[in-house]
Amino acid sequence: MSNKILFGFHAVTVRLKTAPQSIVEVHVDATRRDQRMRQFVERAKEAGTKVIDSDDERLQKMCGTHRHQGVVARVNAVQMSHSLDDTLDAVDGDPLVLVLDGITDPHNLGACLRVADGAGAHAVIAPKDHAVGINATVAKVASGAAETVPYFMVTNLARTLNELKERNIRVIGTSDAAQKSLYEVDLSGPVALVLGAEGAGMRQLTTKTCDELVRLPMKGAVESLNVSVASGICLYEAVRQRG
DSSP states (O other): OOOEEEESHHHHHHHHHHOGGGEEEEEEETTOOSHHHHHHHHHHHHTTOOEEEEOHHHHHHHHSSSOSTTEEEEEOOOOOOSOHHHHHHTOSSSOEEEEEESOOOHHHHHHHHHHHHHHTOSEEEEEGGGSOOOOHHHHHHHTTGGGTSOEEEESOHHHHHHHHHHTTOEEEEEOTTOSEEGGGSOOSSSEEEEEEBTTTBSOHHHHHHOSEEEEOOOOSSOSOOOHHHHHHHHHHHHHHHTO
16 A cells, blocks of 8 residues: 555545545545535545545544544555656746745645645745655645645755756745845746745845845734745735736
């Protein structure tokens, strides 16, 4: 059996929609029989998925948390794209990329993937040495977006940003010290938006590699926003400018 685990209604339902053949089996809480669970089980069985009645203790052991909503699936990994180049080559129109530098919290990554999916970003990029990979918690928080948004962990982030620039993709980083506001910059063309960890921000080399730096206007007492909130603001401003 595959040891890759998905849990929660959203994450497992998206896998049922996008790649039902990759699901080995779905375990559901036998004591939960509300309408949402009944509809889920019906959809799973229609997709030809093996559904197993389980108890809360077993579900917790499978996914490592009590926040499983009574749904845990064993799945095989789905390969969305072999490389970043393949993904960008397949883009119809101007690429929109989200780059995360130093995001190690799985809840933050999951929320960023969800925002990226909603905004139609074509890829999310992170450095291998300063980032969290896709795990069950990320998939749960992402509510299915971990299955739909290509996520690439690269060995050398600065080199990858330079490769994006060779493709005429403007690399725009966020920094509290930037002179320009996000709303003063043209985001309508090919663009990669780079965000660092809350508080620490982008690393020095990442900052130097950006074509331009922008800041998010902060009117209150707090000094910075959660990275997923900041990602949403930046991506949706790009969406707004693209019409």
